[in-house]
Amino acid sequence: MEGRATVSTPAALPYYVAFSQLLGLTLVAMTGAWLGLYRGGIAWESDLQFNVHPLCMAIGLIFLQGDALLVYRVFRNEAKRTTKVLHGMLHVSALTIALVGLVAVFDYHRKKGYADLYSLHSWCGILVFVLYFVQWLVGFSFFLFPGASFSLRSRYRASHIFFGATIFILSVGTALLGLKEALLFKLGAKYSLFEPEGVLANVLGLLLACFGGVVLYILTRPDWKRPSQAEEQALSMDFKTLTEGDSPGSQ
Amino acid sequence: MEGRATVSTPAALPYYVAFSQLLGLTLVAMTGAWLGLYRGGIAWESDLQFNVHPLCMAIGLIFLQGDALLVYRVFRNEAKRTTKVLHGMLHVSALTIALVGLVAVFDYHRKKGYADLYSLHSWCGILVFVLYFVQWLVGFSFFLFPGASFSLRSRYRASHIFFGATIFILSVGTALLGLKEALLFKLGAKYSLFEPEGVLANVLGLLLACFGGVVLYILTRPDWKRPSQAEEQALSMDFKTLTEGDSPGSQ
Numbered sequence: 359m360e361g362r363a364t365v366s367t368p369a370a371l372p373y374y375v376a377f378s379q380l381l382g383l384t385l386v387a388m389t390g391a392w393l394g395l396y397r398g399g400i401a402w403e404s405d406l407q408f409n410v411h412p413l414c415m416a417i418g419l420i421f422l423q424g425d426a427l428l429v430y431r432v433f434r435n436e437a438k439r440t441t442k443v444l445h446g447m448l449h450v451s452a453l454t455i456a457l458v459g460l461v462a463v464f465d466y467h468r469k470k471g472y473a474d475l476y477s478l479h480s481w482c483g484i485l486v487f488v489l490y491f492v493q494w495l496v497g498f499s500f501f502l503f504p505g506a507s508f509s510l511r512s513r514y515r516a517s518h519i520f521f522g523a524t525i526f527i528l529s530v531g532t533a534l535l536g537l538k539e540a541l542l543f544k545l546g547a548k549y550s551l552f553e554p555e556g557v558l559a560n561v562l563g564l565l566l567a568c569f570g571g572v573v574l575y576i577l578t579r580p581d582w583k584r585p586s587q588a589e590e591q592a593l594s595m596d597f598k599t600l601t602e603g604d605s606p607g608s609q
Numbered sequence: 610m611e612g613r614a615t616v617s618t619p620a621a622l623p624y625y626v627a628f629s630q631l632l633g634l635t636l637v638a639m640t641g642a643w644l645g646l647y648r649g650g651i652a653w654e655s656d657l658q659f660n661v662h663p664l665c666m667a668i669g670l671i672f673l674q675g676d677a678l679l680v681y682r683v684f685r686n687e688a689k690r691t692t693k694v695l696h697g698m699l700h701v702s703a704l705t706i707a708l709v710g711l712v713a714v715f716d717y718h719r720k721k722g723y724a725d726l727y728s729l730h731s732w733c734g735i736l737v738f739v740l741y742f743v744q745w746l747v748g749f750s751f752f753l754f755p756g757a758s759f760s761l762r763s764r765y766r767a768s769h770i771f772f773g774a775t776i777f778i779l780s781v782g783t784a785l786l787g788l789k790e791a792l793l794f795k796l797g798a799k800y801s802l803f804e805p806e807g808v809l810a811n812v813l814g815l816l817l818a819c820f821g822g823v824v825l826y827i828l829t830r831p832d833w834k835r836p837s838q839a840e841e842q843a844l845s846m847d848f849k850t851l852t853e854g855d856s857p858g859s860q
Contacts, residue, residue, distance in 0.1 A: 473801040478789055478814040485815075520829060524822055531782045531818065535789050538729055542793040550724040563729040564736075567782065571775055578771060578829075 364435050365585045374576050375432055381569040382421040388562045389416040396555040407466045412536065414459025419486065419529045420566065422452035424573040427526060430584045431576050441584075446502055449494050460487065479535040486528050493521050523577060530570040534563050615686050616836045625827050626683055632820040633672040639813045640667040647806040658717040663787065665710025670737065670780045671817065673703035675824040678777060681835045682827050692835075697753055700745050711738065730786040737779050744772050774828060781821035785814050 393400060393409045400409045426448035433441045460483075467474050475484065500506045500514050541549060541559050549556045576582060644651060644660045651660045677699035684692045711734075718725050726735065751757045751765050792800060792810050800807045827833060 473803075476801045476803055476807065478785065478792070478811045481811050481815060482785075482818065516831065520826060524825065527778055528818065528822075531785060534729065534733075534782060534786055538786050538789050539793065541729070542790065546797075550727045552724075552727055556727065560729045560732050564732065567733065567779065571779075574775065575771060580767065 367434055368582055371431065371576070371582055374572065375428065378424070378428065378569065378572045378576060381565060381572060382424060385562060385565040385569055386413075386416050386421050388558070388565060389413055392555070392558055392562060396558075402462070407462055407469075410462035411459045411466070412533075412540065414455050414462065415533060415536070418452040418455030418459060419490075420533055420569065422448055422455065423490075423526055423529060424569060426452060427522060427573055427577050431582055434584055442501055446494075446498060449490075449497075453490060453494060456487065456490075477535075477539060479532060479539050482528065482532040482535060486525060486532050489521070489525050489528070493518070493525055497522075519577075523574060526573065527570060530566055533566055537563055537566075618685055619833055622682065622827070622833055625823065626679065629675070629679065629820065629823045629827060632816060632823060633675060636813060636816040636820055637664075637667050637672050639809070639816060640664055643806070643809055643813060647809075653713070658713055658720070661713035662710045662717075663784075663791065665706050665713065666784060666787070669703040669706030669710060670741075671784055671820065673699055673706065674741075674777055674780060675820060677703060678773060678824055678828050682833055685835055693752055697745075697749060700741075700748075704741060704745060707738065707741075728786075728790060730783060730790050733779065733783040733786060737776060737783050740772070740776050740779070744769070744776055748773075770828075774825060777824065778821060781817055784817055788814055788817075 389412055393413060397409050398406055400406055400413060402410060426445055429441055429445040429448065433444065464474060466472075475481065496514075497518055500511055500518070506514075537559055541556060545553055545556055640663055644664060648660050649657055651657055651664060653661065677696055680692055680696040680699065684695065715725060717723075726732065747765075748769055751762055751769070757765075788810055792807060796804055796807055
């Protein structure tokens with residue numbers, strides 16, 4: 359373990375993580391089932407191009423983004439740098455898949471001659487995408503690029519975590535708005551007849567909200583934070599001797 | 610000050626609180642403007658009864674619930690008990706106003722012969738209402754009713770805060786779904802023509818999301834938590850002498 363002490367994993371944490379993965383995989387599968395059963399499936403070069411959008415967003419901006427937030431809670435004994443790189447790579451994957459989903463819907467609108475960016479879902483979606491990209495760039499500059507000082511990283515860490523959680527919540531909210539929009543455009547007044555598609559999509563909406571809730575619970579529970587490792591404590595102590603402040607700690 | 614030391618207020622906190630109030634009041638006013646300008650206003654005994662629902666929810670489940678969460682950050686030098694009572698009373702007001710909003714929509718549906726509880730908005734809304742009521746009851750039993758022990762309160766506090774924030778986020782998400790539903794039912798395909806009602810409602814949606822974000826920022830910023838008062842520290846020390854554990858602290 360390269361001189362690092364092994365920290366114990368809180369007893370309930372693996373169960374919550376397993377539950378979050380079950381919810382996440384189920385919501386991706388259910389998005390696929392919804393598109394396959396009621397929307398004719400998925401293809402790029404046809405009227406089915408629109409359907410690439412919800413599937414990419416469910417995989418990228420919901421499931422992978424959520425998992426990227428959990429990396430520091432799950433990998434408690436790996437080197438901090440390894441965990442950081444995994445965190446950054448999961449976010450890059452999420453952003454790339456989301457970009458494919460974004461291109462799909464704009465391309466579909468262009469081919470059909472539909473207007474862009476008129477709905478609340480699209481406004482929130484663009485906001486999420488821009489914030490997510492900026493957060494990734496700033497996070498990369500501070501935490502992965504070697505230039506930033508230890509004290510700068512410590513001061514930025516709390517903001518990074520808050521904005522990360524906020525962007526994730528906004529992503530879930532935007533997905534719910536998109537789901538509702540897709541349902542109302544197609545079902546209209548039939549929605550109130552408890553059509554199977556409506557009920558399935560409502561359950562999918564609740565799954566989205568539950569996945570968001572469980573990820574946030576794991577992320578915010580104070581005693582589940584990643585404890586600082588011996589290597590970081592040593593760095594922190596070196597830093598302490600150089601300044602007048604306290605050790606900023608680590609999580 | 611009854612023997613309690615005055616704690617200083619963080620310099621930026623009042624500005625953030627003022628900004629949250631500006632956002633909250635604007636979103637309530639804009640909900641009223643939307644209903645007045647585009648939906649014929651508000652009345653109980655007419656077709657306008659439905660409009661009581663969004664206004665009550667914006668006031669109760671968004672603005673007042675958000676403000677109830679901020680009470681411990683704003684009133685830093687009042688006695689803990691006074692702050693608790695204010696927190697509980699704001700939540701009771703929010704719940705009562707939300708109940709009026711709930712009755713309005715069910716009564717309107719009954720009179721019109723519309724189906725109830727078929728949409729994702731209604732499923733999320735019922736979930737929010739039940740969770741909010743249960744959270745209030747449990748919170749009252751633990752924190753205001755004199756029976757619960759100090760250690761029981763300390764252990765429950767983190768869950769109370771997490772579920773409080775989660776219910777608030779879910780309330781904002783449910784409001785966004787409801788707004789979208791109301792827009793799509795009335796505007797339909799005209800939504801894509803950038804109708805003034807659609808643009809106003811989109812801006813209202815962004816205001817809702819921003820209010821939620823600012824309240825959560827104030828609530829979760831670690832250095833803005835309410836510091837423990839001398840009276841609580843004394844109680845905590847008494848407790849420490851009776852048990853083997855550390856002082857659980859307070860916030």
